[in-house]
Amino acid sequence: MIVNAGVNRISYWPADPEISLQNEASNPTHTEDAKLDAKAVERLKSNSRARVCLLLQPLVCDMVQFVEETSQKCDFIQKIAKTLSECNTDFYAECRQERIKEYESLFLISNEEMHKQILMTIGLENLCENPYFSNLRQNMKDLVLLLATVAASVPTCGHFGFYCNESQQANEMRHQSLSQEIARHCMIQARLLAYRTEDHKTGVGAVIWAEGKSSCDGTGAMYFVGCGYNAFPVGSEYADFPHMDDKQKDREIRKFRYIIHAEQNALTFRCQEIKPEERSMIFVTKCPCDECVPLIKGSGIKQIYAGDVDVGKKKADISYMKFGELEGVCKFTWQLSPSHIGVHEPTPRENGVRKSKSLDEQQHQNKKLCLGNH
Numbered sequence: 001m002i003v004n005a006g007v008n009r010i011s012y013w014p015a016d017p018e019i020s021l022q023n024e025a026s027n028p029t030h031t032e033d034a035k036l037d038a039k040a041v042e043r044l045k046s047n048s049r050a051r052v053c054l055l056l057q058p059l060v061c062d063m064v065q066f067v068e069e070t071s072q073k074c075d076f077i078q079k080i081a082k083t084l085s086e087c088n089t090d091f092y093a094e095c096r097q098e099r100i101k102e103y104e105s106l107f108l109i110s111n112e113e114m115h116k117q118i119l120m121t122i123g124l125e126n127l128c129e130n131p132y133f134s135n136l137r138q139n140m141k142d143l144v145l146l147l148a149t150v151a152a153s154v155p156t157c158g159h160f161g162f163y164c165n166e167s168q169q170a171n172e173m174r175h176q177s178l179s180q181e182i183a184r185h186c187m188i189q190a191r192l193l194a195y196r197t198e199d200h201k202t203g204v205g206a207v208i209w210a211e212g213k214s215s216c217d218g219t220g221a222m223y224f225v226g227c228g229y230n231a232f233p234v235g236s237e238y239a240d241f242p243h244m245d246d247k248q249k250d251r252e253i254r255k256f257r258y259i260i261h262a263e264q265n266a267l268t269f270r271c272q273e274i275k276p277e278e279r280s281m282i283f284v285t286k287c288p289c290d291e292c293v294p295l296i297k298g299s300g301i302k303q304i305y306a307g308d309v310d311v312g313k314k315k316a317d318i319s320y321m322k323f324g325e326l327e328g329v330c331k332f333t334w335q336l337s338p339s340h341i342g343v344h345e346p347t348p349r350e351n352g353v354r355k356s357k358s359l360d361e362q363q364h365q366n367k368k369l370c371l372g373n374h
């Protein structure tokens, strides 16, 4: 399907089947699944023109360092830092280390020989020779480091999470919030997108998800609606619009005039309609401004998950006055858990549905159907 749709370059994470095949000895049910995965990857490869099958690209120089610095400075971390300042000054580094360990065990195969064997099993024997093999492993490690660094910027730490303000709690009950784990996951997606910004100072990312009536493969009942980041209009070339430096006086006024906001891009270029009967939600890495708030409400989105650092502020050409007063849309902002005053997190759910055994079975069945009789 991807190839037929005309996509001419695919970058994919060469690990899902590999990791699954690792379990071959220990779990026979998973092996069946892993073989189907491996077959699907092989099919993708054999159907591809040469340039289609591109594994991993190396990260640009200093990318990890840049992401680490900006993650540490981001609003989510800074809010926790203010609260924890006396007891723990380096909690971000700790969260990051934890994430790195977790992601390495999830996504990397520590034993090189085993990795080679698995690559051979799925028909990627040309990658077993050096320098290709060591490059592949290095690129995988760098990407894991980068993902862990961004994930640590929306951490499970110090009772912080996405909650409604007190006055909205009744509303929250009616509209039932997501589990903190899923909300954090979606916000991490938005934070990753923010790195694509064309604003040299502030990157903003927005992701829209909706909860359908029935569950579907992989993402439970949640389905992806759209995403965006703050950037110049789609299709514009370098130098079509002014890229200002920090010293120019009217920089902000001129920059804001041309940059399309993350939420506007996500709403304009979404791939699905927003259905009024479904619970749809937008995750934005900063407080939505006065232009974006009415657009979000008008689009029929039911919930906003955001930071609220600029709320109530009026800047040169942009203001954040409307978000605080917005009614009819549930607002979940990054703050200390109100559980101390009696509000509990909703029952943990996975991607909008309680994960049951039958979902795994269903996914396995779906893979079989996709592969047909081949």
Ligand SMILES: O=c1ccn([C@H]2C[C@H](O)[C@@H](COP(=O)(O)OP(=O)(O)OP(=O)(O)O)O2)c(=O)[nH]1
Binding pocket: 199, 201, 202, 203, 204, 229, 230, 256, 259, 260, 261, 262, 263, 286, 287, 288, 289, 292, 310, 315, 318
């Ligand atoms: O709802 C919004 C609000 C702003 N932006 C983008 C537009 C612009 O590219 C950037 C502006 O952010 P901000 O208002 O925080 O200004 P700043 O550039 O960080 O400057 P300041 O130092 O005044 O905070 O964020 C969005 O994408 N969505």
